[in-house]
Amino acid sequence: TQLLEQSPQFLSIQEGENLTVYCNSSSVFSSLQWYRQEPGEGPVLLVTVVTGGEVKKLKRLTFQFGDARKDSSLHITAAQPGDTGLYLCAGVGSGGSNYKLTFGKGTLLTVNP
Amino acid sequence: GAVVSQHPSRVICKSGTSVKIECRSLDFQATTMFWYRQFPKQSLMLMATSNEGSKATYEQGVEKDKFLINHASLTLSTLTVTSAHPEDSSFYICSARDLRGLPSWGYTFGSGTRLTVV
Numbered sequence: 001t002q003l004l005e006q007s008p009q010f011l012s013i014q015e016g017e018n019l020t021v022y023c024n025s026s027s028v029f030s031s032l033q034w035y036r037q038e039p040g041e042g043p044v045l046l047v048t049v050v051t052g053g054e055v056k057k058l059k060r061l062t063f064q065f066g067d068a069r070k071d072s073s074l075h076i077t078a079a080q081p082g083d084t085g086l087y088l089c090a091g092v093g094s095g096g097s098n099y100k101l102t103f104g105k106g107t108l109l110t111v112n113p
Numbered sequence: 114g115a116v117v118s119q120h121p122s123r124v125i126c127k128s129g130t131s132v133k134i135e136c137r138s139l140d141f142q143a144t145t146m147f148w149y150r151q152f153p154k155q156s157l158m159l160m161a162t163s164n165e166g167s168k169a170t171y172e173q174g175v176e177k178d179k180f181l182i183n184h185a186s187l188t189l190s191t192l193t194v195t196s197a198h199p200e201d202s203s204f205y206i207c208s209a210r211d212l213r214g215l216p217s218w219g220y221t222f223g224s225g226t227r228l229t230v231v
Contacts, residue, residue: 006156033220042119042206042222043157088156099210100147101220106156 006104023089119223136207142187143209
């Protein structure tokens with residue numbers, strides 16, 4: 001069974017601060033995705049990282065995929081209240097199993113004005 | 114982009130009754146759909162993988178007879194919670210995999226169904 005450890009589980013910061021969320025596993029994933037979910041809604045895909053060492057930027061969000069494709073991080077610069085939400089990392093299995101997503105436990109981010 | 118429609122968004126039912134939740138891919142065919150359960154402030158827990166035209170594959174610990182899944186067409190999967198009890202109250206989310214090779218790697222989620230059993 002592939003597991004993803006996501007940390008921190010809860011994070012409360014002030015507007016303007018930077019933060020990093022980590023996603024680690026002992027397993028190799030073919031790709032890793034980051035989602036953001038708001039209360040009462042389904043998760044919305046932010047990014048997919050595929051290549052080991054890959055870095056992707058989405059405005060103030062920077063995503064990295066580890067060289068060994070076992071870990072990833074999400075860094076938010078100058079956080080804003082609109083960034084508040086549940087951030088989920090999800091690994092895509094390498095072959096078989098209908099490409100099930102393995103989700104981390106999530107990081108509940110609160111950005112206070 | 115790919116859109117997945119999930120209905121109803123909220124449902125309240127009496128204990129002992131059954132509730133059906135629908136998940137439709139609106140602009141693409143989804144041979145595989147996934148059903149998740151989510152508790153407040155927690156992550157998504159995969160319940161089962163639904164394949165069009167065949168039996169669903171359930172995750173360990175998920176009762177097949179309680180959570181009936183039917184994937185009768187390439188655009189529709191349904192989850193029926195049978196003989197619902199208060200402990201089945203939760204947020205249920207479906208996702209569909211789009212095989213058209215989109216850069217997003219084809220996972221699109223529905224907006225979820227809040228089930229409350231009273």
